[in-house]
Every structure is written in structure tokens, then in C-alpha cells.
Amino acid sequence: MSAENPSIWRSAALLGLVAVLGTALLAVVHTMTRDRITAQERRVVLEQLHQVLPDSAYDNALHEDVLRITDEAFFQTQEPVTVYRARLGTEPVAVIMQVVAPDGYNGDIKLLVGVYADGSISGVRVVSHRETPGLGDPIEHQRSDWILDFNGRSLGNPEPAGWAVRRDGGVFDQFTGATITPRAVVEAVERALRYFEARHEYLFSYPEPEQT
Amino acid sequence: MSNEVSLKSVMAEGLWHQNTGLVILLGLCPLLAVTSTVINGLGLGLATMATLMASNLSVSLIRGLLRPEIRIPAFVLIIASVVTAIELLMKAWAYDLFQVLGIFIPLIVTNCAIIGRAEVFASRHRPLAALVDGFATGAGFCLTLVLLGALREISGRGTLLADASLLFGEAGQNVTLTLVPDHPGFLLAILPPGAFIGLGLLIAARNWYVHRRSQKNEAPAREPVPAS
Numbered sequence: 001m002s003a004e005n006p007s008i009w010r011s012a013a014l015l016g017l018v019a020v021l022g023t024a025l026l027a028v029v030h031t032m033t034r035d036r037i038t039a040q041e042r043r044v045v046l047e048q049l050h051q052v053l054p055d056s057a058y059d060n061a062l063h064e065d066v067l068r069i070t071d072e073a074f075f076q077t078q079e080p081v082t083v084y085r086a087r088l089g090t091e092p093v094a095v096i097m098q099v100v101a102p103d104g105y106n107g108d109i110k111l112l113v114g115v116y117a118d119g120s121i122s123g124v125r126v127v128s129h130r131e132t133p134g135l136g137d138p139i140e141h142q143r144s145d146w147i148l149d150f151n152g153r154s155l156g157n158p159e160p161a162g163w164a165v166r167r168d169g170g171v172f173d174q175f176t177g178a179t180i181t182p183r184a185v186v187e188a189v190e191r192a193l194r195y196f197e198a199r200h201e202y203l204f205s206y207p208e209p210e211q212t
Numbered sequence: 213m214s215n216e217v218s219l220k221s222v223m224a225e226g227l228w229h230q231n232t233g234l235v236i237l238l239g240l241c242p243l244l245a246v247t248s249t250v251i252n253g254l255g256l257g258l259a260t261m262a263t264l265m266a267s268n269l270s271v272s273l274i275r276g277l278l279r280p281e282i283r284i285p286a287f288v289l290i291i292a293s294v295v296t297a298i299e300l301l302m303k304a305w306a307y308d309l310f311q312v313l314g315i316f317i318p319l320i321v322t323n324c325a326i327i328g329r330a331e332v333f334a335s336r337h338r339p340l341a342a343l344v345d346g347f348a349t350g351a352g353f354c355l356t357l358v359l360l361g362a363l364r365e366i367s368g369r370g371t372l373l374a375d376a377s378l379l380f381g382e383a384g385q386n387v388t389l390t391l392v393p394d395h396p397g398f399l400l401a402i403l404p405p406g407a408f409i410g411l412g413l414l415i416a417a418r419n420w421y422v423h424r425r426s427q428k429n430e431a432p433a434r435e436p437v438p439a440s
């Protein structure tokens with residue numbers, strides 16, 4: 001075969017060479033950027049955590065004291081819910097749960113919900129969403145203060161019937177022409193609070209972070 | 213194949229006569245998808261421009277080695293490597309912008325304009341010309357993205373340069389121009405149909421301009437014709 005058509009081997013070798021050069025380029029860039037990318041990813045997570053819980057409230061390495069819980073029946077998502085646990089010394093201070101509102105206008109809305117040990121909300125932020133710009137996006141803190149309305153609330157404030165948007169008889173504002181998005185967020189936050197109420201002992205104690 | 217092309221004409225081709233977004237109409241998917249604001253358009257435009265320059269240069273450098281039967285797979289390998297490298301660099305140095313543009317950065321690979329320039333130009337010209345061609349084609353594409361982004365951002369939200377900090381960091385914090393205070397938001401402009409309509413308007417405007425100029429240039433040579 002090679003006697004008939006030596007050029008095919010040359011072509012293959014050349015193509016191989018191009019592949020090797022491309023891979024080499026990527027290996028170099030990857031090595032150059034790896035640490036920076038890890039740092040960037042951590043910076044973004046920490047910035048988001050910091051927005052829902054003030055730094056001064058805790059003194060542990062929040063992003064390392066993590067539980068992942070899969071409870072589809074409760075959280076309505078197959079993905080594990082990440083729970084960051086904040087402590088001051090040995091005292092549990094708060095948890096931050098990354099929950100999903102699966103019933104937004106356009107797919108999942110990912111939220112961080114910070115809950116103090118007494119069950120009151122330290123803050124809520126939207127991590128990612130694909131709601132319609134101009135309609136659903138006031139849930140972003142950059143676009144409006146709507147999300148701040150959750151601060152300090154708990155399962156008793158408002159009463160259970162109040163955990164809904166105004167249109168449904170609750171206390172939370174909807175947006176003009178957009179009820180689906182805020183409704184989904186309110187429900188997801190309430191779900192996170194109920195989970196915390198039912199399981200907070202477990203959330204703080206399991207597994208002992210020192211032993212993992 | 214003429215290897216001597218004037219760099220000036222290469223620039224003019226890429227920016228105007230063969231503008232990827234307005235004339236050749238390649239790479240429309242990202243063009244339509246990310247242009248809801250100027251900054252998003254500029255971000256993708258710059259990334260595409262960098263890709264074009266790097267892939268054109270690489271293709272031109274190895275053009276002597278390439279034989280017809282492996283040309284296309286070699287281009288694909290080169291472009292994929294370049295785009296992946298740019299994706300990594302963006303993650304490292306412009307992480308917030310990367311999060312906004314997300315999937316459209318890796319999708320630059322599928323922008324036909326890039327393999328088109330590799331095939332039509334870079335594989336037949338010296339490295340400098342190929343680099344300039346990549347720059348011009350990329351700049352033409354980038355300008356179209358920015359124009360369309362501006363059109364949609366002004367009509368859709370009444371602002372310009374919103375979220376500039378994604379691209380320029382701290383320096384971009386306060387450059388957002390609010391042109392229409394209390395703009396109620398014009399959904400059509402922000403959603404994908406607005407991108408199609410906006411692009412249509414830009415193409416029409418360009419055609420109108422070209423047409424008018426060619427008429428002007430021809431007019432003196434012709435006998436004045438009464439309107440029929």
C-alpha cells in the first residue's frame with residue numbers, strides 16, 4: 001500500500017504533526033492559566049457567598065465546610081444542593097444553600113439562600129438564570145432591590161399564607177407583566193427555609209468537618 | 213495565485229466590501245445571539261478577531277506543507293486549538309465576561325467565517341497579509357456586532373455600555389450612559405426577533421449607501437435621464 005501511494009502516509013504524518021502542535025499549544029496555555037482560573041472560580045463563589053452572609057459573621061473556611069444533599073422530593077431537582085456551613089469558633093452561625101427554582105419562565109433559576117441558625121434569612125442572591133431580560137431579570141440584585149425583601153424574613157414572617165407573590169395573596173411584589181419568575185423564586189426560598197427548619201441539626205452536625 | 217496583495221485593500225475588503233456580518237452573512241448565529249448589549253457584542257467580537265488572527269497566521273505559516281486532502285481537517289484542528297486557548301485565557305483574565313458569553317466562546321469554532329478565511333486567504337498568502345486579513349475580517353465582524361448591540365441596547369433598554377465592568381473591570385464601573393431615563397424596556401429589541409430586524413436594518417442601510425454612491429459616481433458619465 002505504501003508503495004502505491006506514499007503520499008497518504010506523508011499526509012497522515014503532517015496531520016498528526018498539526019494535532020501535536022495544537023495539543024502542545026493547549027498544554028502550555030493550560031499550565032499557564034490553571035491556577036488563575038481556579039482562583040477566579042473561587043473568587044466568584046466567595047463573592048456570592050459574601051453577598052448573602054457578611055464576612056464578620058463567621059470565621060471558618062466557608063467554601064470548604066460543605067455538604068451536598070440530594071433530595072429530589074424536597075428540592076425538586078436531581079442535582080445535589082450544596083450547603084455551605086458558617087461557624088464562629090464551634091458555634092453554628094448560618095448555612096448558605098444553593099437551591100434551584102425549577103419552575104421559572106425559562107428553565108432553572110439558581111439561588112443562594114443564607115439562613116441564620118435562628119431560621120431567619122441573612123440574604124438571597126440569584127446565581128444564574130435565563131429569564132427574559134427586561135421582564136424576569138429584576139430578580140438580579142444588579143437590576144433591582146427586589147431580592148433584598150427576603151432579608152430578615154423567616155417561616156413565621158410572614159405567616160405561611162404570605163409566602164407568595166401579591167397576585168397569589170402573598171406579601172412579595174411581582175413585576176409588571178412578569179409573575180412567573182418571582183413566584184418561582186419565592187417558592188424556592190420558602191422551600192429552603194422549610195428544609196432548614198426540618199433538618200438544621202443534621203445540617204450543622206453531619207458529617208463532623210474535622211473528621212472528613 | 214497572486215501572493216502580493218496590498219495590505220490596504222485587504223483592510224478595505226474585511227472591513228467593508230466583504231464584511232462578514234453585513235455582506236457575506238457568515239457567523240450569524242453568535243451575531244444574533246449575543247448582541248443584546250454593546251459590551252456583549254464587543255466581547256464576542258474581540259474574541260472572534262483574536263481567533264481569526266491566530267488561525268490565519270498559523271495556517272499561513274504552514275501553508276507550504278499542507279496538501280489538499282488534509283487541508284480542511286488541519287484547519288479544523290488549528291481553529292479548535294486556538295479557540296480553546298482563547299477560552300482558557302478569557303477564563304483566567306476576563307472570567308465575568310466569559311460567564312456572560314458562556315457557550316458562544318467555544319462556539320466560535322463553528323463560525324464559518326474563520327475556516328472560510330483560512331481556506332480562501334490565509335492558505336494562499338504570506339503570514340503578514342494573512343494576519344492583516346484576520347484583523348480586518350475580525351474588525352469588520354466586531355464592528356457589526358457593536359453596531360447591532362448599540363441599536364438593540366438603545367431601543368431595548370435606553371442605555372449604552374451597560375455592564376462595561378465585565379470587559380474593563382473597575383474602569384468600566386461608571387461608563388454606562390443612560391440615554392433614555394426610565395426607559396420602560398422594549399422587549400422586541402432585546403429578544404432574538406429584534407436581532408433579526410436590527411441586522412436587516414443594518415444591511416439595508418449599507419446597501420442603500422452603496423447604491424447611492426454608485427449612482428453618484430455614474431451620474432456624471434451618463435446623460436441626464438428624465439424620471440420614468
Ligand SMILES: Cc1cc2nc3c(=O)[nH]c(=O)nc-3n(C[C@H](O)[C@H](O)[C@H](O)COP(=O)(O)O)c2cc1C
Binds near residue numbers: 105136179
Ligand atoms: C416573550 C415573552 C417572554 C416572557 N418572559 C417572562 C419572564 O421571563 N418571566 C415572567 O415571569 N414572565 C414572562 N413573560 C410573561 C408570562 O408569559 C406571563 O404572562 C406573566 O408572567 C404573567 O404575569 P401577569 O399575570 O402579571 O401579567 C413573558 C412573556 C413573553 C410573551
